[in-house]
Amino acid sequence: MKRTRRPTVRMWRWRRNPLRRRIDVVEAWLVLGAWILAVVCALPVGLVTQAAVQHDLDRQRVERQRVTAVLVADAGDRPTVSEADGDLVWADARWTTADGQTRTGLTKVRPDTPAGSRVTVWTDQAGTLAAEPVSPGEAxxxxxxxxxxxxxxxxxxxxxxxxGARVVLDRRRMAQWDAEWERVDTRRGGRTG
Structure with missing residues (x-):
């Protein structure tokens, strides 16, 4: 059996049509307005977000500095950091801040790193450990x-x-169709002519 394909009527809500109701025109304008508003809103929101994230990552790159720290103890029997970091472990390290204070904290090192080894850590302006800032390309x-x-x-x-507004309009359209069918239904006493 051969299936015939029915032609689709595009833009029927915009054309003059005896079956078109006012609610169909409202829905057509709603859809058009929503797509225009989505494009108009999405572009500035995306640009503002992009600028804010770029500014924050640039600020981190400026504020964080590389410092040489010394391991306080052997890193040997510590648990691994995570699967993504490979076989790195947490170890205690000591470093001196820009204002001369000595600080200690945990940093990621290889498990075979002995005490007294020099490692590179990143600190923020307050001298506390921070993550390495991303490169300009990554930012x-x-x-x-x-x-x-x-x-x-x-x-x-x-x-x-x-x-959501279209769902409301569909419910209203169905209520209008039900009322129209009630008016013309011959089984309930309506007239056909």
Whole structure:
């Protein structure tokens, strides 16, 4: 059996049509407005987020400095940091801050590192341990991805809101159709002509 394909009628809500109701036109304008608003909102939200993340990562790169620390004890029997870091372990290290204070803290080192070894750590302006700042290329990539994600979320929120409004319009349309069927249904005493 051969299946015939019915032609689709595009943009029917915008054309003159005896079956088109006012609610169909409202829905068409709602969908158009939602897509325009989603694009108009997503772009600035994405750009602002990208700039904020880029600024924060640049600030971290400026504020953090590399410091040489000395291991206080052997790193041998410590538990590993995580699967992603390979076989690095936590070890106690001591370093001197820019204002001359001596501090200690845990840093990641290889398990075979003996006490007294010099290791490189990163500190913030207060002299506490901090993560190594990302490179300019990584910062650019992270900020662009954050901007795209934020823009997509903003657009999705607008489109989701329009979908909720369309659900309300569909319920209203169904109620109108039910009322119309009640009026013309011959089984319930309605007239056909």
């Amino acid at each position: 650019r990539l992270q900020s662009v991805l954050a901007g795209v994600l934020a823009g997509a979320v903003a657009g999705a929120v607008v489109i989701g809101g329009s979908y």
